[in-house]
Amino acid sequence: MPFDTTSMDTFRADIRTWLAENCPDGVRDGDMTQDAICWGGKNFKFESDDQKQWMEVCAANGLTCPTWPVEYGGGGFTRDQEKVWLEELEAIDARMPLLSFGIWMLGPALLHFGSHEQKLHYLPPICRGEIRWCQGYSEPGAGSDLANVQSKGEDKGDHWLVNGQKVWTSYADKADWIFALIRTDSDAPKHKGISFLLFDMHGGGVTTRPIKLISGASPFCETFFDDVKVPKDQIVGEENKGWDVAKYLLTHEREMISGSGSSRGAGRSLGKVLSDANNGAMDATLRAEAMAVDIEEMAVELTIERYKDQAAGGQGVGDASAMLKYAGTELNKRKHELFMSAGGSTALEWDGATGSLPADWLRTKANSIEGGTSEVMLSILSKRVLGLPG
């Protein structure tokens, strides 16, 4: 680690110096709209040279995945060191250098279930933003009932032959590789016959088709597998035990979705953003709702931090993470309703002065559906956390 870890103060001072020297001006706007997010991958088009330079300099120092082990491309930071890093980023309004499903979802699952060879092979390219991953979970008949996946992997000795269809595969059209739940034993009970497979989407047999949404955008795709050959060493965990990996990963996904709400005015109070936008004028209803949302947002953010601290301390949060997903996504919808109210008629034009605001507002409506609906989250909580009868 290139930073002085003698104490938190020296560490913070080092991070601050490093940022002053290495964080380009062009990424110091806190902007996390779709265009501003650096996703990485073979076909990613950088929005600016600053965006590219920022990702690369961070990757070279393990800062795209600060808490991952150094040997896998991470920074080897402790949880407390990561907090300092994030606080210092926020202090200069810097964007995150790289975001991806590889970082949020696959990485944590590989770190937990992958072999040493798999970690060495797959993790560093994620940290460097070289390979963009997508998630192949949902199917037309397996959304809320995810364990009902039917995509099939036939055992051909040294490989599986995969056939089937996935749906709602976010950014599958832009991804290089996919991590997918594939049924490898049709006779076993539904949770027991699933394997967690990784494969190259450019390796033949995979086609994707975007699904146009009410927001006008197509972040989601339908993805089809026709005789895709998946070598046997591309399985994570054991054969037919992919559900364990999937569940572990889902808890990370829930945390990720819960915290993904700050795409506008990141780090700033919503009430302040609205007040500034309207030259200080807000009607009483809007102001009261802004206060309520600010309070909710601070409380949810603290809870995400608390759960992360617990996890770092070895206390898994398990099914309780469903709460983060529920609270975070409902909050995000509420926030965007407020942005629309505050914008008034100027927020109603597709390409008006407020930019992508209406599209973002429409996009948030999916928050409480994707990754398990709010109702599914509440059912998980009531049954598995509160112990209410099924």
Add this chain to the structure above:
Amino acid sequence: MANLTLTEDETMLVDSARGFLDSASPVEKFRELRDAGKAYNPEIWKQMADLGWTGVLVPEDQGGIDMGHTAANLLATEMGKTLVSSPFISTAVMAATALRQVSDNPRAAEALNQIAAGEITYGLAIDEGPKHSPDCTMMEAKKVGNGFELSGDKTFVVDGANADRLLVLARTGDGDALTLFDIPADRAGITRTTQNMIDARDSAAINFDKVEATGEDIIGSVDNAMDVLKPALNAGAAALSAEMIGLSSGAFGMTVGYLQERKQFGIVIGQFQALQHRAAHLWSEIEVTASTILNAGRMLDEDPENAELAVSLAKARASQTAKLAVVEGVQMHGGIGMTDAFDMGFFMKRARVAQEWLGDYGYHAEKIATAKGY
């Protein structure tokens, strides 16, 4: 940002508090007090003192254990779960916090020793109208000779009817020129009237008729009450929020227990998804609010100068959550939830008083908006 998990010491404190309170002060003890018309049980208070709780915020030099605000909040949470009624927040949290700001003052040092020993209790005479608003204090402290003369009325002085001493906020000039006095509750000119509040705890209306105060009675300096009072108000609001999350958990525990045993239409009502989802939502609210309370404690301990926003966040959230917890508690219990024989009503009434004391949701939401610049 501070670590938001409990340390080993803190976990041990919670465990031992729970063990003590479950046997010494379950909800039926509160019912006994209520039926007897008593605000609190001095024996339990003495035992709390023996456990060090009354000295949780008293420096070790003054006989306390000085474990800090996070620890005080944890104790308050545990007390909230079984509705333990005591002057803990007024005395051990607020008075102790105010007095320790001036602990080089021999009188304050002595008072801190007495608080830690469980020998005296305090009430804070701050409110004058129906809503908490210390900045709008009207009660005048008139300069007379070398001292002051306090005249006026205070209301909603929590723990005030039984308190040995009072911290009294009075106006010594225009604007924010307020001064805090520490005077014995039996001083000439003080008339206390017990207010029969819905939560069956101690509250008093207090009339001050030319009550003499000397320079020795001043806590802090003349015209600068907020230097010593503000830390006390913050500490009190945080501990009260903690009590509210405790009572929310207590009410919620009863509710989930009921959902698991009550049968209607031949099945336990906990099988109904409509109720499951409401219970899960309530659990989420409690869990999210718990984070704000832990954060408020950590901020008060580690960065007290900047803790106000964290405290207001906790009090605003806790007020809303406690309201939801008791409303849902009564509704899901159905008719039995409305009876006096059942405990849920106690939780509802205490929640309502706690929401109001030291500033309600609106008061603290305004503070947050102001801090955020809108």
